[in-house]
Amino acid sequence: MKIEILGTGCAKCKKLYENAVDAVKQSGKEAEVVKVEDIRKIMAYGVMSTPALVVDGVVKTSGKLVSPQEIIGML
């Protein structure tokens, strides 16, 4: 599984990244968490408000910070 955190480096984006790493650890699933800061890649997902959370190429949330618990529910 691949989790991508889209964002151009704002404070919320970093926090969301940490939450996603946490969520993976807690759920015990095999998943890779990566930060995507390139605006071209962000736009390719059609996301206009950052941070956004993408799981296996599907945009799950955009423009808000979600907790590790909420992220576990999306995996």
Add this chain to the structure above:
Amino acid sequence: MLKNFADYIVFNLFTLKPGSRLGEALDFFIYDTIKIFLLLTVIIYVVAIIRSKFPPEKTRKILSHEREYVGNVMAALLGIVTPFCSCSAVPLFIGFVESGVPLGVTFSFLISSPMVNEVALVLLWGLFGWKIALIYIGTGLLVAIISGIVIGKLRMEKYVEDYVWQMQVGNSEVADPSFRETLDYARDYTLGLLKKIWPYVLIGIGVGAFIHGYAPEEFLTKYAGRDNPFAVPLAVLIGVPLYSNAAGIIPIVQALMEKGMAVGTVLAFMMAVTALSLPEAVILKNVMKNRLLAVFFGTVAIAIVFVGYLFNAIL
């Protein structure tokens, strides 16, 4: 009732004398702080529920079908309810122009969104009364609409950075949230925003309370009263590079107005601070060339100066 509570704390518990400078400043500070935070909590929560129905993706879809004029009006109105943070200005700008939203219409949105928002509304309503709050919203929308139309007419498309036009924008559909998710979102949004702005509000109210208690009456009338024709442009010049949100600036300008600053000058200063800022310019520099950035700031600044003169003349 809140006023009695503040009076009780200051004059009975702290046994300060009514009419003393420290007493009046502290009374003002406690009263304003409680009132503003109550209002902020309630209004932000309600607005967050409304906002969850207008994600930027939906706003973009609506606007991409609109031409100029109607589009500018719609964009300015949607700017009030679409959540926007300057850190997302770049993806938002690209998303808008790429999906065919006219450049001028995009600007109407970019101008209205930071300037006309629920925090400004609450503070203006709480500190100045609903009339000034409505005037601010009305003229803020007007500035956004007119500036957007002007920028659209100037045909500035070639001054958008070239890569913006070559970008491939995907289509993402995030499912509509359930009622439960909406309430959770509203709660998180309210707490998050309060957490972010409370120091500004406190500092703003503190500085305001200090001016209220210590600055002599009418001390600004000579410099910032309606008889000084330079007051409005000067207020805008000072306000543009300043970076603060409505939360920090409104309690201060309220105290300035009390000390004789004219209403139009106050409105112009507030708009300049919230609508334009240096950090925003740095972010937008990523998607536009200097010329467009200068036209953007110039047009909005002129529109704001005009609003200032207008209200100094009629109020």
